[in-house]
Amino acid sequence: MRKPLVAGNWKMNSPDESSKTLLENILHDSKMLDSILKEQENASAIDIALFPPSVFLREAQEILTGSNLHWGTQNVSAYDEGPYTGEISASMIKNFGCDYVLIGHSERRCLYEKLELDQFVLDQIVAEKYTMATRHGLSPIICIGETAEDYEAGKTEEVIARLLDVLIKHQGAKALSQTVLAYEPVWAIGTGKSATPEWAQEVHAFMRERVAQSDTETAESLRIIYGGSVKKENARAIFAKPDVDGGLIGGASLDVDQFIKICFAAALKEAG
Ligand code: 13P
Numbered sequence: 001m002r003k004p005l006v007a008g009n010w011k012m013n014s015p016d017e018s019s020k021t022l023l024e025n026i027l028h029d030s031k032m033l034d035s036i037l038k039e040q041e042n043a044s045a046i047d048i049a050l051f052p053p054s055v056f057l058r059e060a061q062e063i064l065t066g067s068n069l070h071w072g073t074q075n076v077s078a079y080d081e082g083p084y085t086g087e088i089s090a091s092m093i094k095n096f097g098c099d100y101v102l103i104g105h106s107e108r109r110c111l112y113e114k115l116e117l118d119q120f121v122l123d124q125i126v127a128e129k130y131t132m133a134t135r136h137g138l139s140p141i142i143c144i145g146e147t148a149e150d151y152e153a154g155k156t157e158e159v160i161a162r163l164l165d166v167l168i169k170h171q172g173a174k175a176l177s178q179t180v181l182a183y184e185p186v187w188a189i190g191t192g193k194s195a196t197p198e199w200a201q202e203v204h205a206f207m208r209e210r211v212a213q214s215d216t217e218t219a220e221s222l223r224i225i226y227g228g229s230v231k232k233e234n235a236r237a238i239f240a241k242p243d244v245d246g247g248l249i250g251g252a253s254l255d256v257d258q259f260i261k262i263c264f265a266a267a268l269k270e271a272g
Contacts, residue, residue: 002223004239004246004266005047005180007141008253009074009102009227012053015254019056022254023063026050029260030069033267043267046246049100049141050253054088057096065097072100072138075108078128090136098138102248103129104163105143106186123163127170134171134178141180141248142167143227148187156185157206164210173214180223181207182248188228190250197237197244200226204243232258235265 008026015022030048037043049070052060060071073096077087093101104126126142133140144163146156160183167176183203188194195203204224212219226238227248238244246266252258 002245006246006263006266007049007248009051025256046266061097070099072098074102076101090132101133101138103140103142123166127166143182143184145184177218182225184227194229201241232261235262239266239269
């Protein structure tokens with residue numbers, strides 16, 4: 001069985017409480033969640049990962065080291081080192097004790113889109129970052145999702161297949177076993193309009209099948225999480241779907257109560 005993952009992407013938000021307090025509160029409540037889960041017959045262990053802005057990485061490392069929680073960055077450079085102003089390399093990230101890194105989030109892709117780069121070129125950049133992350137022992141969470149326009153035009157599968165094929169071409173399908181895929185439809189991010197559980201399941205099954213065409217074993221073990229307006233109210237129904245292995249949470253990850261309840265929903269996945 002795949003271990004569910006719930007990842008909190010803080011984006012460029014300063015939490016209402018200080019970042020230190022938010023990290024401490026999440027840690028505290030996640031420990032309470034752990035003890036509740038131990039008592040709960042139909043609950044399974046989950047992974048939790050936090051993605052604060054990089055300026056808070058030192059705090060994350062100090063507070064979370066030795067706990068069950070993981071942390072990571074919201075981006076990584078495609079280069080090892082050099083004159084890349086504003087970028088952070090995979091080895092620097094690793095030095096902060098990070099296990100994971102987000103790659104290809106649509107809120108970063110759109111920065112490149114302003115340069116009017118072709119989508120295929122953007123997918124290549126994502127693949128280069130992916131290669132860099134895995135080379136340094138980081139687990140990438142690679143985000144992919146269609147815009148509202150692509151959704152209306154029925155191009156969801158085309159958009160997703162294009163990136164998956166590029167990733168597979170770069171490192172082979174086996175390398176995806178170190179990776180998490182995040183389906184994040186752009187129209188669902190920060191809009192309050194989440195995908196239905198049925199739609200998420202359909203797209204996740206398509207993603208798994210696409211990887212299975214190259215490697216069935218990797219496809220079976222690959223975690224595919226859903227992101228886009230996940231809240232405590234809809235998490236359980238979305239996570240209950242067989243190919244949804246947890247969530248990538250934006251706004252709700254800044255609220256300890258919401259976030260921990262979403263984690264709880266992931267732990268109850270097998271209970272349906
Ligand atoms: P929201 O949960 O705020 O919709 O954001 C989702 C997201 O972009 C996570 O990476």
